[in-house]
Amino acid sequence: MSAQVEPLGTKEIEDRLAELPGWSAEGELLCRRYAFDGHLPAAAMVIHIAQIQEELGHHADLTLGYNRLTVAVNTHSAGGRITHLDFGLAERIEEIAPGHGAR
Numbered sequence: 001m002s003a004q005v006e007p008l009g010t011k012e013i014e015d016r017l018a019e020l021p022g023w024s025a026e027g028e029l030l031c032r033r034y035a036f037d038g039h040l041p042a043a044a045m046v047i048h049i050a051q052i053q054e055e056l057g058h059h060a061d062l063t064l065g066y067n068r069l070t071v072a073v074n075t076h077s078a079g080g081r082i083t084h085l086d087f088g089l090a091e092r093i094e095e096i097a098p099g100h101g102a103r
């Protein structure tokens, strides 16, 4: 049984966003849009993110477009609010993004 995860407050979200260039809070979603030089690198990053999500047990909505990938995540178990789990996933995604040519 997992512990209750509390939503982050506005100040906490702002402070953590300051450490994550490119990410923003859009409503109750933590978001980032990546651009790529091709469609396949974007698709490969989707698979890599999915592996990380399974490892963490935390899953974003991933929208694959033409040479684009949008990541949007909040925590369902916290009523669809932004929590430290969302920032943890975002940080892991940022680590792998350069290796996929994401910008």
Ligand SMILES: C[C@H](O)[C@H](O)[C@H]1CNC2=NC(N)=NC(=O)C2=N1
Pocket: 057, 058, 059, 060, 073, 074, 075, 076, 077, 078
């Ligand atoms: C049991 C499992 O870990 C939970 O259902 C996880 C799965 N992935 C999840 N992903 C997100 N974004 N929020 C959750 O609350 C969540 N819960």
